[in-house]
Amino acid sequence: MKIKKEVPKIKAHTYYHTFNTENKREYINMTDIVRRQLKESGITEGMMLVSAMHITASVYVNDAESGLIEDIDNWLQKLAPEGPDYNHHRTGEVNGDAHLKNLLMHNQTVLPVTGGRLDLGPWQQIYYAEFDGQRPKKVIIKIIGE
C-alpha cells in the first residue's frame, strides 16, 4: 500500500526587481510590481519583505502625492545634506549623504498578506526611493506563507 502524502510546506516566492533611474534621486511607486509578485506566488496568508539590496536606496510606505514627495525630498536634503565633508569621501566616493538618507528612511518594509491580497490601508503605497541612481540597482521581494 502506498500512501501519497500531500505535504503542506511553507511556500516561498522570491523576485528581484532592477531599477535604473534617470536622476540621482528619484521616488518610484512600486505597488503594482509588488502586487504582481504576490499574485504570481499564489500565497494567500503570510508576510512579504520588500527590501533594497543597496545601501543608498530605501523602500517605504506612504502617500502617492507629488507635493508630499517634494516635501520628503526637501526634508531629506535638509537632514542628510549633500556635501563634500563626509569622511566616507576619503574612499573616493561622493555619496555620503545617500547612505544617511538610506538610514533615515530605512531600506525595507514588511507587508501583511491576508486572503490573497496585500493588506494595506487605503492610502498606503509602496515606494522605492533612490538616493544615488543612474545605474542598475536591485530590490528583493520575498513572500513566505501558504
Add this chain to the structure above:
Amino acid sequence: MKIKKEVPKIKAHTYYHTFNTENKREYINMTDIVRRQLKESGITEGMMLVSAMHITASVYVNDAESGLIEDIDNWLQKLAPEGPDYNHHRTGEVNGDAHLKNLLMHNQTVLPVTGGRLDLGPWQQIYYAEFDGQRPKKVIIKIIGE
C-alpha cells in the same frame, strides 16, 4: 482504511485594532493589546507584524516612561515641524509634518514569538504613535508561525 492526517500548516492570525485619539498627537502603549492577540492566535513560534495602516501614524518599540515620551514628541516637533510651508498642503491637507514624522519613526515593527510568548527585552514596550488623530485609524496585528 481511512488515514486521518493532521495537517501541520503554517498558522496565521490577523487582527485590526482601531484607535481614535482625543489629541492630534498621542503616544499609546499597546503592548497588552498585542499580547492578547498572541494568546488568541495559539501560535508559539513565529513572527508578528504590528503595522499602522495609515501614513500619519507609527508603531515603535521603546520605554514606557512619561518624560521620555515628552522628549520624543519635542524631538519630532523639531525634526519634522508643523507649519504652513509644505507642498503637500496644495491638496488642502494640513498634515505634511505628520507624514514626515511617520517616515522618521516608521509605521511598523516585527516582533519575535518564542515558546508562546512575545520575546522582548525587559524594557521593550510597543507604542502606537498618532501624529494626525481625532479620527478612527487602524493598526494591523498579523502573526504567522505554528
Add this chain to the structure above:
Amino acid sequence: MKIKKEVPKIKAHTYYHTFNTENKREYINMTDIVRRQLKESGITEGMMLVSAMHITASVYVNDAESGLIEDIDNWLQKLAPEGPDYNHHRTGEVNGDAHLKNLLMHNQTVLPVTGGRLDLGPWQQIYYAEFDGQRPKKVIIKIIGE
C-alpha cells in the same frame, strides 16, 4: 500497521547574542554572527529577524567602511545630541539621546533567506549600533522558514 509521518512543520531557530562594548557608543559588524546562526538553523527558505532587545541600541544594514561609520556617528550626535536637557533624566537616567538614536536608526532588520544563504546585496553588512554600552546587552536572531 504503523504509519510514521514526517511532519513538515515550519522551522524556527532562536539565538541570543550578548554584546558588552568597551565604549559608550560603538558600531560592530555582526554579519558573521548572523551567518553562523543561519547555518546552524538548517533553514534554506524563509526570513530572519535581527533585533536589539534594548531600547538604546540598533541593528541596521549598511557599509563596512570606517569613514562612513564616523559620518554616521557624527550625524547621530547632531540629530539626537547628548545633553542634560532631557525630561527622561528626571528619572535619574542620563541616556535620553541614546533612546532617540535608537528610534532614528531602528532596533531591527528583517533579512531574506534564499537557497540556504543570506540574500543580501554585495555591500550590505549587518551592524549592531550601541548607544549606551559598557554593560551586557542582548540581540535576538530569529529565523523562520523551512
